[in-house]
Amino acid sequence: MKLELRGITKRFGTLTANDHIDLVVQPGEIHALLGENGAGKSTLMNVLYGLYQADEGQILLDDVVQYFSGPGDAMLAGIGMVHQHFMLIPVFTVAENVMLGHESTTFGGRLNLAAARDKVRTISARFGFDVDPDALVGDLPVGIQQRVEIIKALSLDAQVLIFDEPTAVLTPQETDELMAIMRQLREAGTAIVFITHKLREVREVADKITVIRLGAVVGEADPAATNEELATMMVGREVELTVHKAPAKPGAASFVVQNLTVLDAHGNRVVNNVSFEVHIGEILCIAGVQGNGQTELAEAIMGLEPHTQGVIELNGESLRGRSVRHILDEGVGYVPEDRSHDGLVGEFTIAENLMLDRANGAPFVKAGSLQLKHLAEFATITSKEFDIRSQGILSKASELSGGNQQKVVLARELSRELKFFLAAQPTRGIDVGSIEFVHKRIVATRDAGVPVIVVSTELDEVTALADRIAVMYRGSIVGIVPGDTPRQVLGLMMAGEVPAEVVA
Incomplete structure (x- = not known):
């Protein structure tokens, strides 16, 4: 027909x-x-x-x-x-x-x-x-x-x-x-x-x-x-699809997760006894088909999952059980997988969204008052640095394209001094040109000596960014492998099969 x-x-x-x-x-x-x-x-x-x-x-x-x-x-x-x-x-x-x-x-x-x-x-x-x-x-x-x-x-x-x-x-x-x-x-x-x-x-x-x-x-x-x-x-323009990055030069294991278990509202284990570590100056990608515990793992790290057991440490300090505010103040940057609901306030301006992590003190708030001059200067400089395309810093976040919304989230998180960076589905729903930009910023963060976790269901993204790859299946990590592991092997692991050459 x-x-x-x-x-x-x-x-x-x-x-x-x-x-x-x-x-x-x-x-x-x-x-x-x-x-x-x-x-x-x-x-x-x-x-x-x-x-x-x-x-x-x-x-x-x-x-x-x-x-x-x-x-x-x-x-x-x-x-x-x-x-x-x-x-x-x-x-x-x-x-x-x-x-x-x-x-x-x-x-x-x-x-x-x-x-x-x-x-x-x-x-x-x-x-x-x-x-x-x-x-x-x-x-x-x-x-x-x-x-x-x-x-x-x-x-x-x-x-x-x-x-x-x-x-x-x-x-x-x-x-x-x-x-x-x-x-x-x-x-x-x-x-x-x-x-x-x-x-x-x-x-x-x-x-x-x-x-x-x-x-x-x-x-x-x-x-x-x-x-x-x-x-x-x-x-509509030329795009560089290849992620150019030098080999990682990992330092100490500054972010550590041991025997982490997360229970859902019904008491089911959605993350099951997960352990891994991330070194200074490396990108660990967490791969898997959507729905295998990656979302809950990321939220547990950020203090958004109340029913957790195990160890989450950054530079020897425990993060498990701490508030989201405390975790952010400890130098953790976070890009949530759903930017519209969890990453931005749509009715706030670009400038207001850029200060959300730091709305409780200097330089943007002093004696309970918003310092509009400082905010405007910061937002203007940051918007230019992160190529946020808009009608101006007073534009509402909801008026931006998906790629520019994601740049606002990235700009907010990466414009402050970080000790650890977690990005969940960082390029979901954005155009190829914005993907190119996001990948470059993630690699630059690694090269600045920050341990990075990228959670992604896009295997092309995982293989392009990762120095090491942890594959999740039904709430567990079935293995952690080098970033250049063949796609066929990763595919088997995503289906729950662990090839003989992979040690879980």
Whole structure:
């Protein structure tokens, strides 16, 4: 089935998320829609899937104009979507999930689960998925859950499949398996729209590439194009993708974690007996698929997790059980993984956000009064140093792009004297140009003699920045390896397998 989008425009108030976008996807073609987070890719696909209604433009299937009032209409027309965050019920079986919303019944009015099981087996056999129709979805690995999403779409005879950032929660091996599945679907004649911001994956699997920036198509690219060429199209200027750093010269182990355990609200261990140390002048990256305890580990270090056991020390001084205020005052810099909720106050100005760590004393506060002159001078200099692009230091943080918001957080943390720096998902949701800047600042912090931890689910980022890598799986560290460890080995560790050459 041929898919064509003509002049699709979608507005949210004064924001134009999609600006007269044209796109054609042929049967048996993988068409990658490449762009940074916030470029408008997912909005466009939500229009195609019936979740949003376009303000202008047309959707055509085999040259016939379509009108979708909701996802049900899109599915009936032959469009399926594999979402970044799976739309599955964990306590249901695979067969129950596949038939959900499209239930068939037997003559007596009972659910026809046998037919759903047969459909799962048939599709699994055709594509080599090896999925048990009676398995509970909640018990399946993430990679298999994604196959269930694909089976669910194919069970409705989808001839156009949308994959929305499908590798975000996969290990490298699971990503490779997904690429193979996409090729199989292509060979079967399925038209595939592959939404991503990962250059490596686009070049590996795409037949055609359309690049979208700020809601508009900026051009088409050849899959043989270099990463640098694609990045330039995405950002609108030349970008240095390689992280240049000299070999680390580690000193003493100044940050130490021993036998750290974190319990959630139900008493479950989300971090389980974790131990490691970080040396002066090195970057330790903590890698793993999202949801394996990295978030809780970072929050425990910062005093944000109340139910902790074990040792957290900086230069011999205990941080565990201390307040966030105390930990920051001890010289710890922190970039939280969710800048909007935890890193910034959106209604505060850039200048006000830059002083949040130091709002309790000189030079910005004196005798309970805000020293506006000092703050303005500091904010102006710091904004220039960190290339924060705005209408001025009095602009609200909420008015900035994601990359500039992240620069505000970085500027606040790195503009004071640090003894330790922790950055969680430091480049999530920012453009390639901002990623380049953030990486340079992290390396510069290491080179200034500060021990650094970077928590990241982006394996390219981990391998680019790390001097050593600690891999987490289900709350535990399965091993700590050199920064140049092959991706295949890291992928196995992220899936819980420890190769023989790795010592946990």
